[in-house]
Structure formats: structure tokens, C-alpha cells
Amino acid sequence: MKRVSLVLAFVFGLILVIVPLSVPQSVARWLPTHAVANQSSPAQQADSSPSPEDSPRKPSDDGDEEKGQKPFEQVIQDTATSNGLFTLYQNKKTGKLYAEIKPEQLNQNYLAVMTLESGIGERGIYSGLPIGDFLFTLRRVNNAIQFVVPNINFRADRGTPIRRSVDRSFSDSILQSLPIRSTHPQRKSVLVELNPLLLGDLPGLIPVVSFALSKPYTLDQATSYFDQVKAFPSNVEIESVYGLSGSSGNDTELPSYIAALPDSRAFSLKVRYSLSQLPQNNGYRPRLADDRVGYFITAYRDYTNDAPRQSFVRYINRWHLEKQDPTAPLSKPKQPITFWIENTVPLEYRDAVRDGVLMWNRAYEKIGFKDAIAVQQMPDNADWDPADVRYNTIRWFNSTDAIFALGPSRVNPLTGEILDADILVAADFTRALKEDYRSIAEQNQMRSAPFAAQLLGKENLCNYGMAARYLRRQTPSTEKKSSPRLRFGSHLGNDQDLCLGLDGAKQYAVGNMALSLFQNVLPNSSEMKDYVQQFVRELIAHEIGHTLGLRHNFHASAMLKPEELNNPEITRKRGLTASVMDYNPVNLAPQGTKQGDYFTHIIGPYDEWAIEYGYTPIAAKVPQAEQRTLDQIAKKAPQSDLSYATDEDIFSFLDPKVNVFDMSGDLLTYSQWQMDNARKMWERINTRYPGEGESFSEVRVAFNAVFDYYFQYATFLGDYVGGQFFNRYKSGDAKGRLPFEPVPLEQQRLALATLQKNVFSEEPFQFPPELLNKLAPSRWSHWGTQPSIELDYPIHDNILFLQSIVLYDLLAPQRLARLRDAELKTQPGQALTIPDLFDSLQTSIWGDVIQPTDNLKLSSLRRALQRQYMNLLVDMVLRQVDAPEDARTVARYELKQLHRSIDRAMRKVSDREIYTKAHLEEARDRIAKTLDAPLQSR
Template sequence: MKRVRFWIAICLSFLLILITQPLIEKFTPIAAQIPFVPAVQPSIQGQDKPELQPFEEVIKDHEKLQGLFTLYRHKETGKTFAEIKPEQLDRNFLAVMTLESGLGERGLYRGIPLNDLIFNFRRQKNTLQFVVPNTNFRAQLGDPQERSLSQSFSDSVLISLPIRSIHPKTKSFLIDLDPLVLSDVLPNLSRTLSARIGGAFMPDPSKSYFSNAQTFPQNIELESVFGFVGNALPKADFNLPDLETLPDNNAFTLKVRYSLSQLPSQNGYRPRLADERVGYFVTAYQDLSRNSGNVPFIRYINRWHLEKQNPNQPISPPKQPITFWIENTVPLEYRSAVREGALMWNSAFEKIGFKDAIVVKQMPDRANWDPADIRYNTIRWFNSVDAFFAMGPSRVNPLTGQILDADIIIDSNLIRAVKQGYGSIAQNNWRNMPFISRLTGNNAPCSYGMDARILNYAKLARLKNPAIAAVNNTNTINPHNLFMSSANDLCYGMEAVEQFKLGAMSLSLSENVLPSSDRMKEYINQFVREVAAHEVGHTLGLRHNFHGSGMLSPEELNNPEITRSRGLSASIMDYNGVNLAPQGTKQGDFFTSKVGAYDEWAIAYGYTPINAIVPAGELKELNKIASLAPKPELAYAPDEDAFARLDPLTQAHDLSNDLITYAQWQFDNARSMWQRIEKRYPGKGESFSDTEVAFNQVFNHYASNLFAIVPYVGGQSFNRYRSGDALGRLPFEAIPVTKQREALATIQKNLFAADSFNFSPTLLNKLTPSRWLHWGTNTQFFGLDYPIHEQILYLQTFVLSDLLSSNRLERLRDIELKTSAGNALTLPELFDNLQQSIWTEVMTPTSEVPQISSLRRSLQRQHMNLLVNLALRNRFSFDKVDNFLDLVVGIRTSNPPEDARTLAWYQLRQLRDRLANVLRDRSDKLDIYTKAHLEETSDRISKAIDAKLQAQ
């Protein structure tokens, strides 16, 4: 009778849905009609639930899988129940979700971590709630505030799982797992798909299923397959172009791995307090019982539980080493380099008494375990069309900071680039303005001076003003890569690939090294080894250190005696640029071969055994280690410091402690490579598009070195020392004015000077785009000839607008108050210096005024536009933006200091007077290009000067 009533209720429910659905659709907004619908709807608290059934009857015809949670799986349907013991209620466990199959683009890559969290089961009537406890706020035992925490700060109840039965003897609860693993509750795929693909996608229940389950004493491993169907946004939406990897955009499959595991407890692990002088990822919470300090935060570093087997011995193996398995998907030729990179860290652990702290093993080809199994730390390989990155995430106990699991993933594109003609991978998406595309699309911090304001405004501008959606009517900026977010442990990117390819090209052009030669293989292994070591560093808990590459002088970089003993960089956690020797110097190591001094120091802070009972008992010994921070080789600057673009030595993909000297070497190298490209490209029977790819790669390198030295102007070194660490040192120290002037002179010589770019007509006429037209290509339909003027103007505009950006002008003005007279580069000096170098033909005319070249005319117009923007207080407005450069100039010159506005006005008046003199005295000696240019400039300046200041 009960079953009859149950089925009657079900039928009535379906009838109600059929009647009300048309009305719901009629009155529901369109956006609300296309939500992410889970394949199996989770139960909702308060709904009617079926009465409990006999335990044995529910699990009839189910296979029993005993483990952390005992599972019962139906032999035919795959329907799975989990048995939760009474003592497992209100106890914390760890849930880790990994994307086990992907699309190969848009961030949907095999091996990407989706989510990890601690959870517990709480009984609420006839359901077990899957609860994520709030660990951000805590109180000490015995503190009355402990009673109020649960009411003050909510936990997150993600789903309620119906209790199907209760065991008559053990009183354990039988729950249905399908609502948990076949819905979007844990992996949050709906949010990912919406952000990365757009359109409306939802899992089709007929194509989605619970595919596999394994149980072990400490964990269970579950796997679900989601068959998604829907409609991708059309290609007309320039922010989200078509997916290129699918046979049909409207259907695809994603596989998700769920690892539910026991949290370690009473295992002797002691959390270690963090210190801002040493770069670790941290686990932070507020201790409401803490009365001392300005903010009641407790911060633990994230680290592994590493203990000596023999604590009394100066050096001992660990009780349990940190073991990495090289996945069997890693190509055979790179496995040795990956192993060497991972083991590179053992030298740092040996200095604090651990022998073989890290162990590397090879996953067998026929392994009976999955790399996403939380019991294994793996180094994995995946393939994509747009990733160009490696990633070293780790899973951490949010209560203590103990690292429990780590799985490194490496995109094959990082390595494959060299084997595909030194550049064909990126050719189709970065045709005309490759350095601009990588500027906006690279996930490395601060690459090429692109600040967050431009990225954010660019996204809005593309929505508000379609004119910005393309540069020169071509898709030269990949919109997806433009705004793809990144985490702290997502590394490298297009610029790293470009650096890697450039080094290979240099070998080919300067030493005639063939792609298949041993010399090239060694070069590739150097790169793979550094990538692997960097990512393992992340899994050890270490953050980036973008100050590491400033350890050696330029002259020391190619001295093997120095680099083999100290490395090329103080930290493998930097994005170290490829080391290219200057002309006439024998090439040394391209990439570093060992962890640096900073890395060893950071490992000492995180893993040195210290006898103490509680974390605070370690502080005395930890401070001894951290107080060594003022040593030059221990300088530390993570992502947030690099984004500030304040300290010129805190950058990605740079090298040496004197970037000005190193950059000039690279400018000379670039000119030499261009000459060789003209003579040797294309090879016999090869496409002329190879010449363009090679030319752009060198141009990219040239641009990156220009952007690297801009921060010297108005730059300041910044340190994280604590008071008393370094006598006479303050957190901010202005870059010596002589270095600022040297940087400015180098920029003028290699970017603004009339002879900065002298390309032969033969070379320019070889620069042709690829003509392939099929999926995965972005074929050029307009502007087939190479836009050399615009390429150079883009570079000049980015550098010039950076030099005259509001942030830099404010900083220069402030530095005048922070330094003694004569030791600062003043605003008037900067303005005058730029005007003299850009308008040399007008400001310092000879008896015969030189004819102004087309490249110079473009630069001069842009300089004038910048001054007008500053002088007239032009507010940034999307309505006034006609192209991407207007966007850049408008954003960077908004809200400058008043002194800068006054000086811009003064410079315009000076320039107008000079123009009037030239046009009056030498008009008959000017060619028509120059005369028209000067007359128009004079007219525009006069109108700007006479215009009223815009109201603020």
C-alpha cells in the first residue's frame, strides 16, 4: 500500500509539471530559462521524501565495495549507494575534484583541478547534509565566543542527500550518491562553461552517468561522465569565438574525478606560522580569541609533513618522502629532464638534514591506478590548442596548511613549439601584432607593461564599442586569451613559449644547429628541467619570486663556472628569461640548472625541523632564518609586487641585475637575427610565411626588452624587511637618477630615434601570412601585406604612454619629496627629454631641416595626442575611443597630477612656437609630407591651446 501511494504521488508530480511548465516558461525571463541543470536533481530540504526501506532490500543486487565509505553498486544500472557510519557524522573529510577529460581549449584541459574542500555529513531528519564548514573564523577551546561562531558565520550546506535506509544493527545510513556526483554541486562546471564557452549548456541525463567507483581504507575514488548539450555562442560574438577542437560545438563530454578522503589527524604534524619575508602559499583564518596584533589573523604556510627517520642524525631520510610519479603520458624523450627537475630540490633539503626528501618514480604503462587518485602525486601531460602553460597546484588541509596531494600538469605546447618551425603554433592567432596579443593574452604578471586597468577597460570597450573588437579589421588579438584568468600556481604562458622558441632560433641562426641535433635536444632538456623544477616548487608550497633573476651581473651570465655553482637565478620560482649571450661572446647556459640561494633559504624556513610543542614555539628559530632577508640573493617579490611595476628588477622573463645593459645586448642580437633571417628565410621549398613568423618572434623579443627597462624611469626598489633586519635600509629606495637617465636614453636610442628600425625592402616583402584555410586557423582576408608602420607605432605608443602614464608621473612627483635635491628625475626633465628626442627635427633644427620620415611622423602625432590628452583633462570615454591605441592612451593619461597637466600645456606651447619658426623660415625646403605634417600639427596644437579646459 505504501508503494502504491508513493507511485501515485510521483505521477501527480509529473502531471503538475506538465501543466505548469508552459506558464513558467511564459513568465520566466529568457536568461532564467537556460540554467545549468544537473543530470540528477539534488534533493531540496523540506520536500517530501520516501519512507525508509529495509537495508537489505535496497542493496539487493548491488556489489559491496568496502572502504572509507562502503559503497553498494548495482551490477547492471550502476546505481550507487554509500554507507555512512554514525561515527562518521560531523567529522571532516577532504573532497577533491579534477577534470579528467577536457576539450583542449578555453581552460577545459585534462588534469585541471576543479575544486577542493573539506566537508562533513550532518543529519537533518531523513537526509544527510553535505556541509562545507566555515574555517575562516575560529576561537580557542574554552573561549565563550566558540559558542557563537556557528551562529555568526554560516557554514555552506551544498546538498541534502536522502537517507534510503538505516542499518538495523550498526545504525549506519544508506544514502544515494547520484545527486552528489551527477550534479554541478561540487565541480561547478556551469560557472566554468559559462565563462569559457558562453551559450547555454546543460548535461543530458541520457548521456551522463556514474562511470566508476573504487574504495580504499583512507579514500574513495569516484568518476562521473557528463554529456553536455546546448548552443555555443555564434562566432559573431567576438569575445567568445567558436570552439575549434570539437566536431560539433553543441555536444561534448567531460569526465570528472571525485576523491573523498580521510583528513590526517594526530599524526604529529605541527602547523608552521608564515612570514611575509619568505614566499609561501598560506592558509589563513581569524582567531577571535586573539587580543594582540592589529588583525586577528593566524597564517600557516602550506607544506608537506616531513619528518626525519633518525631525528638525532645530522642527515637522515624522511619517514615518508614526497613521492612524484611521472605519468605514462609524458613523452619518453622528456622523462629524464622532468625527473632531473623534480630531484633538483633535494640539494635544498640536504642542507637542512633530509636525504632524498623527494623521490620520483615512473608510472607503469599498465598501471592499475588513476593519476587523479589522491594517494598519488603526479606529473601529468596534456594536449591543447591554446594553453601554453604548466601548473603545479596542491591540495591542502584548510585547518592546518598541511599539503596532502599535488598533481602537476604540463601542456605539450610548451615543448612542441621548437619542433614546429620555431613558431607555427602561434602564427594563426597572432598574425600582425604578436607582441600586443601576447601582451594582453599572456598569463604572466606585468608582461610588457599591460596594467590591469587596460585589461578591464578593454573587456568593457569590446562590449560597448565594436570598433575595438579588431585591430585593423583583423582578429589580431585573441579575445579568449585576452581575459583568461589565472591562479598563482598557473605558470609560464605564451611569453615563456616565445622565449623558448627564440633561444632555439638563435641556436639555428648563429650556430646552424639542426632541430634533430644533440645540441638542440640538450637545449630542450634545459627548458623542460626548469619548468619541472618550477612546478615542483609550487607543490612544495612556494610562491613565485620575480626578484630571483636579478642575482647575476650581465657579464656573469655566460660564465659556466659561476652559473653551474650558483645558477642563473637566485630562484627557480621566477619566470627566468632565456639567456642569450651578446654578440661576440660564447653562449653559456640558456636556462638554470639548479635551485638558487633564495630557494634553499625558503625551504629552510618551511622544512627545518624545530623542537616545539605549538607553532608559536618555533618563532624564535624561524625569525633567525627569516631575518636573513636583506641578503641580496634572498630578495623576494611575488605576483602582487610584480604587478605594481615599481621595482625594475621585479619582473617576469627578465635576467641580470642590470636590465639596461642586458637589454642593449638583446637589441643588438635582434638586429643581427633580422639580418640572418633576411638571408636564410625561407628555406628551399618552405613557405614565405615562415619568414613572417621568424620576424615576429624577434620583434617580440625586441619589444619585451624595451618594456623591461621602462620601470627604471621613476622606479623604486621595494623590500619586505622588518624593522631591525637591515640598518639604514627603508622599504622604498629610489632607483639612482643616473640609471633612470640611462634607461631613458636607451629607450630613445632603440625606439624613438630615426634610425631605430631600418628594415630592407627585401625583408619586408617576404613577410606574408599563412594561406591555409581550415579549422584551427585564423586566415587573413584583408591586409595581406605586413603593416610595418602600425607594428612599430603600437610598440612606440605602449612605451610612450607608459612613460607618461598617470601612475608614473605621480610617482616621479612623489620621489622629488623622498630624495635630496638633484637625485631625482623630475617631471620637467622627463617631458623635455621626450620632446627633444621625438621632435629632434623641429626642436634642434640644422640649417637644412631633415625631411621627417613616415615612422617619425606617426610617433610625433602620438606624442602630441598624449600631451593634448594631459593638457585638456580629457576624460576617458568609450564614445571617444576609435581603436585600441586610443583606449591605451586614454586610460593611461587619465587623472594625472596637476603639475603634469601644466607641463603638457607648456610643452605644447613650446612645440607650437618651434613649428611656427620652422614653417616660417624653412617652408620652401620641406617635402610635401613634412610640410603637411608640421602644418597640421601646428593647427591642432593651436586649437588645443585655445580650447577651454573641460569641466571636471
């Protein structure tokens, strides 16, 4: 649903790749020697002497530093040797692992990439997750090799005075000091033991695991060891198996219960460290970023020159793609971007996965690349591992509680060049409706809804949902909102991207159910198989977009008019949306209309434009020389199909066209269509569920799925109220257009009217008693299940929760402040005012009391909503919640008007109608006490 789920942000990025960096000469001018790979030959490197200015630390000249070391051959006795980037010596008897470091490999940059190769299958600890990548260098200090993460966020040209200040002002991070065990007498290479580093907690396992499992866990050295160790010319691959113990030393405290484990007291996690060398002198040129086009960026602060308006230099993240024939209009690349479909991907999805990857070649062809992206199938008997940094893979994983996809890439942090990427997909995406998940409203009754929202605030999370609005109401504005960083490798600065979680799966599930309920499509039919292929294809295309460097575009789904969405002649030519980088919902046609595509078949015009900006070959020697050509591309931003808004644009809930899982440029119309579809699905669930021999819990699962769907579209409408359309144009891009454009008054009024009809009215929720009495919960009780404690279905509470979230959002202090500001930002008479909003809500919610009929009778749903609205106004007047002062005074005015209306309505209530009479008497007395209460000072 619109921002509804945020799906457990256990984004962990742990991939260890060691890489000496290749840097263009245009970039190298400001880099310290400890931050750039030496471009000279190994012999030249060995003979060169860094200047005092560029040398971060000088090795000790102590001639006795090798004292106490054992002979080289003695140390490596009984070890298995692996020759490669670093020569590795593994002693399986003692468990020791040594690395031989050559003199020329010191003071070079490498990239560390770590991957969680095994998990426990729940609570965010899943196999295949990336858990960290970062730049590091090896420095010799006295008789030890320091493992250092250099500080490359602050830079200045070498040879300038400010450079000295920069080097002294910002510290590097020394993560480990490894004693030198031996020195080779001829090669002068040194031997260090890797156990303290790679069997220590470099990834940050302990804090993350302890937080995720809610109990302390410790590393058990007795059960930790190195598994596979492989060395190649440009990388080494090391697998560390960590034993973890739940013992805290307190015999009375039990470890956390983990359903997926046979015994929760202990388990093991395997981490793959990929230590790899970056390509040397490969001609890659960084490309400057533009905020009109959505790329992930690599940024640093440049202190060389005080003149620029911005001290930050920003490069987009992209692959190094070159034509074989630079003069040809269409040429194959020298090296295509190749993805491998892991052999764990189910056979029935492999064609859709392949199509989703290759969908992007359309964009590259338009800028002169033929077959820029290639796909290969990983053989069942492959002798390489998908976590190997040399392979870009699409991986499947299983868990008991995770539904998400992830598309991270590893980037040269000096230049923005993408080096490696792996896509991770939860196997449960296509099983969502088969599981007994509870609706967001029912979760709230169990006090678990905040868990879905607790990680709000991280910029690049992919699911935002209604939980965001819920959390905003629960957190006082005076408190600084923070979120636990439940991510491996967060201390290493990794910021990966969690994508398309539970809400994406629910979109699939509702569409699946719609095929069955509206078209009588059977599960094994060709129609259903085609539907599944459409979903998987778009899912993979979205994640591939991330691995190409692209960020989300949450404006893209507003490209087409509602009436165009089910016309294949339009959607197969332009796309269902402007970008696969949006969170696109299942497209369900309104009843009586022929169904078109459920999910897009092609990438959209925004995708093609973004690729044009990032990958168009430009003849230039330095990034700045590309600026004119890039600006001409970015200037297309005002074209409606190229509108762009990303993660940080969505949390303000300002622009009604910037949402997750919305569709069409007229959301007022499309939302009504989908809420009508939901009501029709409820009717058919009642007549067709459960099937013969099926459990009644199936009815509850289906009912909840549709409830969430209805909830999703209801929550979109509030953003029209006080809303503004926002664009990222630069001056001169679009004459007569400004960054903020108020939503027209008539659209704001229509949004309120639609909410009155579909949310604040009791009519949509008049479910047949027969349906409500079918909503039995699953009663299975064993590991892997969480049977509901409450047998009954809390229908009143769930409906009120939906209504309250919409009501709270409309009266949120941010929205009220916007309504107040809108009176200055629009022409007279063209703004919806705070009194307009309050009057509309009061008329909608208390209308039957304001204009009572004889024998007035208020239903339980009506009474609950009226009470909630009244409580909000009371809280405003008594300063229990934040609100602009004008809103407080209007709230007080509305309460006085309501008090008079209740007095009149009391005369229309029969003495036998106790519910209504008691409700009105209590409301009248509360309002009277509120109005008489002493005014609280600020």
C-alpha cells in the same frame, strides 16, 4: 615579454577529496566539533554527545524519521559493492550510486578534490586540470544527509563567550541535501544516493563552460553517468561523466563552433572526485608564515584575543617531512615526497623531468634530509589513475590552443599541511616556434590583445606581460577593474596557480632560433637536445617548487652581473638566478661572447633559504615555540641573493628589478644586449629564411618571435623612471636600509637615453624591403587554423604599437605621480622631475623639428610617433586622461614650446615635401586649438 601575455587564465581547480582532518592538539582548541575530526576511537565517537555550544545543528529526535525508507537489502539489490572509506553501491542498470555513511562518519571533516579528467582540447577546457578542493562535512538533519562546507575562516577557542558569537555570525554553506534511502538495521548506517550531488553541477561546469565557449550549455542528464567507482580504506575515487548540450531551446541559435569537436552541439566531460581521509594523529605541526619568505599560506581570523596587532593567523603550506633518525645530522625521511612521472610523458623528456624534480634534494640535504624527494615512473600497465589522491604525478596533456604548466597542491585548510600535488604540462611548450602565433602588436591590430589581459587582477597568475600595461591604459582609473573568474571551482574558494604560459614557450622558441642563427645548430644535434633538456629541467623544477609550497620570486633573476651570466664556473656553483621560482628568460650571450648556460642547472640560494625556513626540523610542541628559530632564519633576508618579491609586488611596475623574463642585476646593460641580439637575428632571418622548399610564412613566424623579444626588453626600461627598489625587511634586519630606495638619477637618465636610441628612434626599424615583402601569412584554412584575414603585414602599426605602449607607460598617471612624490623622497637635485621627463621625450620624439635642418623631411614612422606623443599631451591638457595637475601644466607648457618650434621648422620644409608640411600644419593647428580651448574644471 615583460608581463606580456598573461596567457588565458582558465585555471580551474576541481579535485574532490573527502578527508576527516587530523589536527594537532595545539590547533584543535579553537575548532568547532564540526570542523575537526574526532580524535577518539569509533566506539567513543558513537557514544559521545556534543555540547549545545559545539553542536551546529541537533538531529531531529522524530521517531518516525525512517518512515518511507525501503529495506536496505532491497535498495542495494543488483549493485556492485566497493568497500572502503565509504562503502559504495553502484547499480549499472539504473545508473544509481549509493554511499553508506556510518554514524561515526557524521560531523567529521573531509576534503573534496575534483579533477577534470577529460576536456575538449581548447579554450581552457583541458584534461587533467585541477578544478576545486575544499573541506566538507556530512550532517544528518531529519531524514537527510546535508553536504556542508564548514566556515573555517573565522575561529575562536572553545568555551569562550566570543566563540558563541563567531558561530552565529558566519554561516556555513550547505551545497546539497541528500535524502536517506535506507538505514541498516544492525549497523545503523544510512544509505544516500550520490547522483544529485556528483552528477549535479557541484564543480560549476555550466557557468565556466558557457563563458569559455560564449554560448549557453546545459547538463544533459540522459547522457550523464558514473564511470569507474573505486573505494579504498582512506579514500574513494568516483568518475562522473557529464553530458553537455549546446541546445538553448532556440532553434534559430547555433551553438558555439568548437574546432576540436566533431560536432559542437554536444560533448562530454569527465570529472574525477577523490574523497579521501586525512592522516590521523600524524604529529604534523603547523608552521607560522613570515612575509620575508615566499610560501603559499593558510590563514584564518582568530577572535579569541583582541591583543595581537594582527587578527589573522597565517601558516605556510608544506609537506609533513620527518627524519627517520631525528638525532642524525643527515637522515632519510620517514616518508619521502614521491612524484610519479605519468606514462604520457614523452620518452625524450623523462630524464629531464626526473632531474628537475631531484634538483630540490640539494636544499633538503642542507637541513639534514637525505633523498627527501623521490621520483618513480608510472608503468604503462599501471592499474591506478594519476588523479587518484594517493599519488603525486607529473602529467602531460594536449590541446589545440594551450601552452602552460600548472603546479597546484591540495592542502589541509585547517593546518596548511600539503596532502597531494599534481603537475600539468602542455605538450606544446617545445613546439612554440612551429606554430603560427602572432606577435602582441599584430594581435592588437586584430583587437585580440585585451583577451590576453582580461584576467589581470588575480594575484597568483603567472604571466603578466605587456598586456598589463596595455590594459591599464585602456581602463579609466575611475572604473573598478574586474576580471571574469574563468575558473572551475571558483565558487568553492579554490585559488590554483597557472604558470609559465605562452611567454615561457616564446623564450624557449627564441633560444631555439638563436642556436640555429648564431651557431648553426641543427634540430637533431646533441647541442639542440641539450638545450631542450635544460629548458624542461628548469620548467619542472619551477612547478615542483610550487608543489613544495613556494610562491614566485620575481626578484631572483637579478642575482648576477651581466658579465657573470655566461661563466659556467659561476652559474654551475651559484645558479644562473637566485631561484627557479622566478620566470627566467633564455640567457642569450651578446654577440662576440662565448655562450654559457641557457637555463639554470641548479636551484638557487633563495630556494635553499626558503626550504630552510619551511622544513628545518625544530623541537617544539606548538607553532609559537618555533618563532625564535624561524626569525633567525628569516633575518637573512637582506642578503642580496635572498631578495624576494612575488605576484602582488609586480603589478605596480615600481621596482625595475622585479619583472618576469628579465635577467641580471643590471637590466640597462642586459636589455641593450638582447635588443642588439634581436637586430642581428632579424638580419640573419632575412638571409637564411625560408629554407629551400619551405613556406614564406616561416619568415613571418620567425620575424614575429624576434619582434616580441625586442618588445619585451624595451618595455623593462620604463620602470627605472620614477622607480624605487622595494624590500621586505623588518626593522633591525639591515641597519641603514629602508623599505623604499629611489633608483639613482643617473640610472633613470640612462634608461631614457636607451629608450630614445632603441624605441623612439626610427633607426632600429629600418628593415630591408626584401625582408618585409617575405612576411606572408599562412594560407591554410581548415579546422584548427585561423588564417589571417589581412594578407599584408602591418609593419607601421606594429612598430607604432610598440612605441606607444612604452610612451603610454612613461606618461601613465601612476608614474607621473611617483615623479612628483620623488621630489619629497630624495635629496635636492637627486630626483628626475616631471619637466625632466617631458623635456627628454619631446627632445627625443620631436628633436628634428625643434632643431630642424634645411629641407626637413619626416619619415612616416617619425610622423606617426610625433602624432601619438602630441595626442597624449593634448589629452592631458583637455583632461581626457588622468594625470597629476603638475603634469597637466607641464604638458601645456611643452605644447606651447612645440608650437613655436613647429612655426620655425615650417620654414625649413620644401613645398614639394607634402607629407612633412601637411603633418606640421595639422600639428600646429591642433596645438593652437588646444591652447585656446576653455579650461575644463575638475
